[in-house]
Amino acid sequence: MNIDLTRLRSGVDKNVTIDIDYSFPKEMLGSDIKSLNNVKISGEITRNNMDDYILDVNVKGTAILECAITLKDVPYDFDIDINGSLVVLFEEVGITIENIDNTIDILPIIWENIVMEIPNYVVSPGASSTELEGDGWTLNKSKKQENSELSKLKDLF
Numbered sequence: 001m002n003i004d005l006t007r008l009r010s011g012v013d014k015n016v017t018i019d020i021d022y023s024f025p026k027e028m029l030g031s032d033i034k035s036l037n038n039v040k041i042s043g044e045i046t047r048n049n050m051d052d053y054i055l056d057v058n059v060k061g062t063a064i065l066e067c068a069i070t071l072k073d074v075p076y077d078f079d080i081d082i083n084g085s086l087v088v089l090f091e092e093v094g095i096t097i098e099n100i101d102n103t104i105d106i107l108p109i110i111w112e113n114i115v116m117e118i119p120n121y122v123v124s125p126g127a128s129s130t131e132l133e134g135d136g137w138t139l140n141k142s143k144k145q146e147n148s149e150l151s152k153l154k155d156l157f
Helices: 086-092 107-117 148-156
Strands: 002-004 015-022 033-047 053-066 073-085 103-105
Touching: 002 015, 033 107, 053 086, 053 107, 073 086, 073 107, 086 107
Parallel strands: none
Antiparallel strands: 002 103, 015 033, 033 053, 053 073
């Protein structure tokens, strides 16, 4: 997702408009997200008086996640606003940028913000009425029992 900054760097344009529909490849998704297609990324990159590039985008889409109980597909809508200096935003995702060239790939920033928005688990509607027992098994909903040997350690602190 390379963005051309040539006209912005030379002062010809005041901003670079971003209007992209992006589908993430399956190799990038991992195991938590089943699909992430047609993510709408819209906004702009501007340059301030201190030669700092400012990213201001909105990311909207629907991630298909797996229900924690039934393993069925569950759509999860997200709407994320990302605003800040490109250098700082890249540092937040673990990428150090010394200087910004004529093009820049903002995909790591977009991806990291989407991943932070996705919940650890989801439950599909109607899954709470699902039977939680079967032939020779039941779901144990009781609280964890303390190990008496380990509980003695609490007194030390």
